[in-house]
Amino acid sequence: MLHHFANPTRFLRIASIAQPWVAWATILLAGAGLYLGLFNSPADYQQGESVRIMYVHVPAAWMAMFCYISMAMAAGIGLIWKHPLADIAAKATAPVGACFTFLALFTGSLWGKPMWGTWWVWDARLTSMLVLLFLYLGYIALINAFDDPARGTKSSSILVLVGLINVPIIKFSVDWWNTLHQPASVLRMGGPSIDESMLWPLLLMAVAFKTYYIWVLLVRIRAEIISNKIRILRLRQVHG
């Protein structure tokens, strides 16, 4: 089934049909999530209104890890089955994941100043997220460092798989180390410990971020396929 979509032309056709749906889904979900999060959910009894950064910070952090895992899966599929679109998907995901990581770190910093009194602290969670950002940047640097694009994607696929060890470290860092960052309150044994009125906007924003990622991914993969075609046409022009 995977190879059914391997034909780039067929993928382009499906992508152009799917894209408006995904775009509208993103806008509606984000709108609902933001409305519930900003207006319909309670302020925290201790933090006041600044707790509402959570509705951006937590989904961004979830997406940062989700994008890395997607990248690793795409890289693995590209390496093992040589699926032509898998490498393109991994390359397209990288800048999106890097931006989500930066967004998570930035909004976390903005949240940390009123809540903890500091913009940054070198605890396990923040440090491992910073390492994730550099893993993304290293991937982007490596994939663009070769004159032959195929060599670049193969090399960086291996790099992604090597760096995959960091993701469980990030997830469990708040359990394994004594950190300033709060422990898990949604994805944990025993179910979420967060109240429903806050959980729903959070989940809506999380799904909205995911559909946004798929939207951007479709745009970027289509762009990459078309730019590959242009490159081949140019090469043919030079050689022909």
Add this chain to the structure above:
Amino acid sequence: MNGFMTILRRDLHLAIRQSIDSMTVVMFFVLVVIIFPFGVGPEPNILARIASGVIWVAALLASTLSLERLFQIDYEDGSLELLSLSSVALEVIVLAKVTAHWLTTGLPLIIIAPLLAILLNMNKEGFLVLILALVVGTPSLSLIGAVGAALILGARRGGVLLALIILPLYLPVLIFGVSAVDAIMNGFEAKAQLLILGAFLLAALPLCTWAATTSIKQAIE
């Protein structure tokens, strides 16, 4: 075993013939450590507090500096391709090269580390654990670095790119290496940290060899 020893002896011969290369790495290591008192001031207490961290970071940077040449020279003149076609498995060749790299880079760093610890006014208790941690940790650095060196074959600006790729992967070794020395200097045992460093080495031996071999195969296709 025969193939391993042949490649090991070849790389050691080449390294000794151009011994200035490994001496350069050691000199860089010493220089980086010496720069710190200029930067943070010569007050002995501060230097003693940061000594273990500075020595480990300098070891990391010196290791990164020397890794570019691990496969690059053989890749450029085609001998890597010929070696891959030989009857010796590419994994064995990679392991032999990494061993030669550690013997010509890691080992000199370990030998000169006590001198630098004296320069940075490190407490006497930390010396033995520093050496032990470096002995267990630097082979992991060579192994992880070999993966990076294999990934950048044929890339533009390979040296800086190599540092960008492998420094995040070096962090666990750095964290536990410094933690071992700090534990001893605060009166605790360093056994846990040394065992974890040993675990890293044991995990890195098969995994990094496999990753480096796969990258080299991609490079010479």
